[in-house]
Amino acid sequence: MSYQIYIIFTTLLGITVLINIGFYAILFSKFAFHKAKKEKQSPQEPVSIIVVAKNEAHHLINSLPLLLTQQYNDYEVIVVNDNSDDETEEVLEDFKNRYPHLKPINLKSSVTTIKGKKFPLSLGIRVAKNNIIVLTEPYCIQVSPYWLQNMAKHYNRKTEIVLGFANYEKKKSFFNAILRFDALYKTIQNFSYALMKIPIAGDGKNLSYSKELFINHGGFTAHNHIFFGDDDLFINKAATKENCKIEYSKDAIITVKSKFNFKFWLRQEKLKSLTRKFYSNKHKFLLRLFESSSLLFYIFLTIALIFLPSLSLTWIIPLLVFFILKFAIQYLIVGLSVSKLGEKKFIPYIFVYDIVYLFLYSYILLTAKWGKNNRKKWM
16 A cells, blocks of 8 residues: 555545544434433323234234323323224224223225325324324333333423334344344434434334324325335424433333344335435435445445555554544443443444444445335335
């Protein structure tokens, strides 16, 4: 490697590292060092939990008792049965006889002009009798009796959105670890952006917003033609620097069942990634800048390792400084963040998952396309 090439390489590496650690030190540190404020005790506001289910009878048998026995004074559970052809309707009827606050809605026909689960979800929100809406999925398998309390306690005159965390059940497989790391990674990003007063997205497996906000923003009408986006696109549109809070206490975290294999997950993620084209320009720029700097860093690292044996110690030291600085800051911030979310076991393997996840998502973003690959039924 010539001196001129070395200077160019080191300069590009330095710029890449500074951009990347800037995200960790300024943005992601917001969540890593966040201390949850104790909310003022106020009378519990009535809440409507909404679940959309399609052929989920076997999951509802396990999840409904968790949702219907929350330690909360006034709430209803609305389950929208989206044209199921299994025993979902019978399961709902059975639970309704035992739990009067369960309100099933059985859809018998679909609306082909509205993609995904936006129509059944919109219907559930519109028939809800309460202003505070809390969303989850029928395949949740671990929900604290105090989940609703923790999600609803943030609501006041300003708060209209509460972002929660949901992760997948633990299994002994590398794919399951990637799946759970994916949930952690996205949550750390979403929580950090929200704390930075530029909220970007939420996770529909554990998400809350007000019915008034939903109606005032026209629900999902701006994105009815898109298959996904019932959570991230709505939050991207409706969240402001003042109306969004996060909740990650132990009793507020939900565990959901993993329903898919690697190939199916990869296809789903390709489709979900397409919703990002509808994000605000500011959000798109920030996401692309961080992802590009992360990818370029590992490319530079690979090049440096190839040429390392031929470099003098004087040339090696600046490279080591950049690499150590990047790894140290990332390890600290991500380690603190995953600990907050109850996943300390990921800490020793942060960089292994980070490398695999980064290149996997680069592949997803590069190969995602509209049209023929779009799914005709939602999960």
